[in-house]
Amino acid sequence: MSFEADGIFGLSAVQIRDWIKRYNDEELEGLADRPRPGQPSRLRPEQVKAFLERLHAEPPADSGLSAWRGKDMREFLAREFxxxxSISGVYTLLHRLKQSALVV
Known part of the structure; x- marks a missing residue:
């Protein structure tokens, strides 16, 4: 079974059915955000903004780098915030923030 809303909202049919069930069971309160599993973010929204600004800026000329490396971003996150x-955690963060870890 497919809903036209799949494409409109970018949700799967399962997600839409879950929302309908939550609404039917709990009315509007059922649609409120619920606690999510996993660790909370280590960065506050303003820190994420500063991190992205640094990521999109070129490395300093005296660094000898043409692009940021995971190691550099890891050190920046620790020093500034x-x-x-871990290195894999930096790449997971980049993925979550919809940033590419690859540079041409």
Whole structure:
């Protein structure tokens, strides 16, 4: 079974059916955000903005880099925000923020 809303809202039919069930069971309160599994973000929204600004800026000329590396972003996150990430955690963060980890 497919809903026209699949394409309109970018949701799967299963997600739409879940929303309908939650609404039928709990009315509008059922559609409120619920706690999500996993660790909370280590960065506040303003820190995410600062991180993205640094990511999109070129590395300093004296760094010898043509593009940021995961190691550099990891060090920046720790130094500027006190947020400790593993290298794979940096790449997971980049993915979550819809940033590419690859540079041509």
């Amino acid at each position: 006190g947020a400790t990430y």
